[in-house]
Amino acid sequence: MKKSPKIGLVFILLIIISACGKSKFYGEYSVDGNPRYDIKILDNNTAKINLESMITVEYEKNGDRLEVIQDDVYSYYVDSVTGVFFELKDDDTLSYNIVKNSEEMKIGEFKYIE
Template sequence: MKREYIFLGCIFIGIVMFFMFNKTDVYGEYSTDGKPRYNIKIMDNDKAKLIIDNQIVTVNYEEKNDRLELVQDDVYRVYREGVTEVYFEPQKDDKLLYNVVQNGEKITIGEYKKIEGSNGDSGEPSVFWLTIKSMFYGLVIFGVIMAMWIFIFSYIRKKNDHSG
């Protein structure tokens, strides 16, 4: 019976490790020269911040075919007419290509270098860790309630044994 618990514990630890280390290296801040003032920030919550005309614009993206494609609604909201697709292509050496498809023609806006030490943290907690935390709190509450029930029933049983 103890082997089953050890096996389940190993599976649980394996799942936690998989989700913990499954982050892509694309997340982070990018600038044209790699210096600490970013032009593009790819965050871990499927959002990106872009600086367009000296304005910070937040857009949503989806990971498709080894590239990050901006959601179509954001493309129409942010870019001028004729732009039908906007995507980022991660390159080797921590670089990112910023591409736009306008009037059927692919145009590369630029190549951006990742800013050293940036990780693209959005500041929002991960849903996975919130779930694990809630499960842990539920287990603690369940344990406290069970301990109270055991204490109450053992007290009642002890009282009945002495009186009978």
């Protein structure tokens, strides 16, 4: 009988901890914030980018950035692009950036689709 409250408390703590570990990045983004996403960030370390064509890339979280892994950068982008990353801004917009010739360049800003 005394184990029930303890089990319930442990269960609630696990839910809170798992919710805190989730990233705000996950979800769908478009230029105007309306459906049909241009970028979809998934929680399995992949992102779908649907701009000129649909590609799926893997990323690694590095601080406030999601950085596309180098194998995917080399596979999907032109030779002078050496890095690709996403940054979440305070207003829930997602910045899509590349590193080209050692310079960071913004490709675009995308709004979260509600």
